[in-house]
Amino acid sequence: MKKLLAFLLLCACCVFEVHSATGKAVINCKVYGKSQSGLFLYQLKDGDAHSLGFQRPDENGTCKFVVNVKEGAYFFRKAGGKGSGFKHVIYLKEGEEKKVDFYLGSLSLDYDSCIIEKPNTETLYLKDYMAAFNKYSETVWIKKDQSYAKYKAFEQYSTSFLQKHKTKNVHFNQWLVDKVGTDLKYLLAANYFGFGRRLNTSYDSTASVQDFYKPLLNKNIINNPALLNSENGMQMLHYVFAFWKFNKVKSGKDLNPFFFAENTPLIGNADVKVVYLADRMKNITKYEDFVSNVQPYKALFASAEMKKAYEKRYEDLYLFAKGTPGYNFELKDVNDKIHKLSDFKGKVVIIDMWAMWCAPCLKEKPIMGKIEQGYHDRNDIVFIGVSVDGINRSDIWKGFVKKNGFSSLELISDATSSIQQYYKIGGIPRFLVFDRKGNIVTVDAPMPSNPEFKKLIDRTLAAAN
Structure with a gap:
């Protein structure tokens, strides 16, 4: 663990700049098998996978995505696909046009396979890593008693993977380091809660394995903008905050990931804090809660995109403020x-x-x-x-x-x-x-x-x- 952290820290000394240039990219898709369901495309952005919508294949099983691409990872999923992770990934760059074939069995919950014609090197490396990541996640989810040893093995695999899989694309190399480092913390924190969404129903409080989780006590975890470069970044934050809360109150009661008033001040990095606020404010349903928990940080919403998200949520909730006339249905x-x-x-x-x-x-x-x-x-x-x-x-x-x-x-x-x-x-x-x-x-x-x-x-x- 120490060797991996040292390696990631060394890589993190380089300032990671998100490419600001955007342009069109085209994905021509063909679905083989039952093709009536929609094909969803997601973009890795701000520590999460954001849906870009779906296309429904025509009678020949074909459909096409034309996206304003920012270089990075994109994911595919069948409409109704199950699980919290993503099996099918592509690394897109500006100006690329890709052909992707999907194969679907009659009872499949997600596509059985995804074949990308002439994939770039970044996609090949990313697919290999994602396959190993998903295999590990599925194994420990079912066999919790094996998680400790298997985590150490996956940690070693990740160190070796990063050392061996370098490209001429400096941007990709640094991004992959950020993603892998975040994924490892995510897996550790998720393991504590049994990979569950309801954090108060399952947690690993066994005294003999608490040293296994000690890395999660590092306060710098929540302040590293590298966490924004993994689709598991936001979920990792929720798990870590819940882990801290559990260790403070020694109880699984009220470990609510949507209650962020006490968590936000703990984040010292402005980039992480504003993304966390933007993510959490989507779940606010009361105007008063928005005013109390988000409005004090309005100045952080500085980019055009963040300003727009803030104003939209404010305007939506203003209609629901206490004392406002109700909708006359x-x-x-x-x-x-x-x-x-x-x-x-x-x-x-x-x-x-x-x-x-x-x-x-x-x-x-x-x-x-x-x-x-x-x-x-x-x-x-x-x-x-x-x-x-x-x-x-x-x-x-x-x-x-x-x-x-x-x-x-x-x-x-x-x-x-x-x-x-x-x-x-x-x-x-x-x-x-x-x-x-x-x-x-x-x-x-x-x-x-x-x-x-x-x-x-x-x-x-x-x-x-």
């Missing part, structure tokens, strides 16, 4: 009667966004029903369910509502319209609260299973008197 109930938010002036309005296919939504429904019953003798509050199953499924939805005997007023909407679209709701269940004047209290309330939900209702009713 018009939706039908099970009897096809139209209801508007304005119909309920004088009442506190509680809205439950749900769908028939959403298991977490249905788990909260009975709890919401019990809470509603607690207010059955009041005429100044109304509980409304809004299904996003789609207008074309109205008949099925009506039967579902009747079968389950929901006591709240139930309305239906398309998933991409009305409340869902206006409040930019990306996931359900989601709970919204409006005061007697029809103004927003919150468009992201706690779930009914959280005691804070009922407390919020009681506070809103008291404030409305």
